[in-house]
Amino acid sequence: MRAIMAVMSVRMRREPPRFRVVHVRGVEPLTPCMVRVTFAGSELKGLVVDQPAASARLLLPSPPTRELVIPTWSGNEFLLPDGQRPVIRTFTPLGSESELAFDVVIHDGGIASEWVSVAETGDPAAVSGPGRGFVVDPAVERYVLAGDESAIPAIRQLLDALAPATAVTVFLDARPEARQELSRHPNATVEWTGSLLAAVRDQEITPRSHVWAAGEAAAMQAIRRHLFEERSVPRRQATIRGYWKHGSAGDNDVEGD
Numbered sequence: 001m002r003a004i005m006a007v008m009s010v011r012m013r014r015e016p017p018r019f020r021v022v023h024v025r026g027v028e029p030l031t032p033c034m035v036r037v038t039f040a041g042s043e044l045k046g047l048v049v050d051q052p053a054a055s056a057r058l059l060l061p062s063p064p065t066r067e068l069v070i071p072t073w074s075g076n077e078f079l080l081p082d083g084q085r086p087v088i089r090t091f092t093p094l095g096s097e098s099e100l101a102f103d104v105v106i107h108d109g110g111i112a113s114e115w116v117s118v119a120e121t122g123d124p125a126a127v128s129g130p131g132r133g134f135v136v137d138p139a140v141e142r143y144v145l146a147g148d149e150s151a152i153p154a155i156r157q158l159l160d161a162l163a164p165a166t167a168v169t170v171f172l173d174a175r176p177e178a179r180q181e182l183s184r185h186p187n188a189t190v191e192w193t194g195s196l197l198a199a200v201r202d203q204e205i206t207p208r209s210h211v212w213a214a215g216e217a218a219a220m221q222a223i224r225r226h227l228f229e230e231r232s233v234p235r236r237q238a239t240i241r242g243y244w245k246h247g248s249a250g251d252n253d254v255e256g257d
Contacts, residue, residue, distance in 0.1 A: 015073045019059050019126040020044055024119050030103060033149060033178035035116050038101040039125060049096040051133025052157035056093040058102060059086055059126040060115050068124040087111055092153040093130055100127060103153040134158060134239060141208040142167040146196045148215035149174045150243045159183035171199040197222050210237050217242030
């Protein structure tokens with residue numbers, strides 16, 4: 001009975017929003033390590049991103065072909081007609097309805113990196129979303145934002161969304177060539193660091209503070225343990241999201257608070 005219930009619980013995953021077919025409108029390098037790819041298409045109508053640091057899935061043609069095949073939801077994951085897993089990556093979306101863009105981190109061996117490096121206007125793709133974003137709490141007096149290169153787009157959006165009077169401390173762990181100017185929040189300080197955990201550990205977390213951190217899953221788990229177990233920070237005061245895993249090449253399903 002327990003085995004049956006376990007199987008049923010796996011099959012009960014909520015189906016994500018449908019995939020909408022789009023095409024590449026433009027590709028723009030932001031730094032040597034990040035490229036912005038912009039999509040357009042009539043199927044984007046009704047897709048509204050109304051929260052900062054939200055997420056959206058990007059479906060790419062499966063190598064070696066450039067043909068886009070829309071997968072179906074199996075109850076637990078997306079699968080192609082031949083039973084194989086499609087190429088899906090998760091990004092922070094920018095824009096909505098008429099145009100949607102993703103900032104892609106360029107790194108060796110990345111399927112999305114390889115795809116965007118040769119992407120041309122008109123190339124097909126599909127998007128699904130948006131997923132949950134972040135709800136800004138006006139009662140918070142100070143935010144600590146921490147992330148690696150994959151979190152730069154989300155942190156940029158958070159800085160735009162936070163009130164000018166709110167104090168913000170930003171920590172970013174990125175390659176020197178990946179560093180870029182962020183949104184100009186008038187009450188924010190930005191520090192580039194080699195250890196997000198050490199940076200967060202040194203911060204005073206008051207009852208009117210909130211920590212938002214995102215990046216590699218193991219690094220985020222270490223921050224989560226530090227805040228919740230070592231310092232007993234109430235969970236409502238922290239949002240910790242794993243954006244990717246070392247050694248994992250599949251769809252991103254590791255996000256969590």
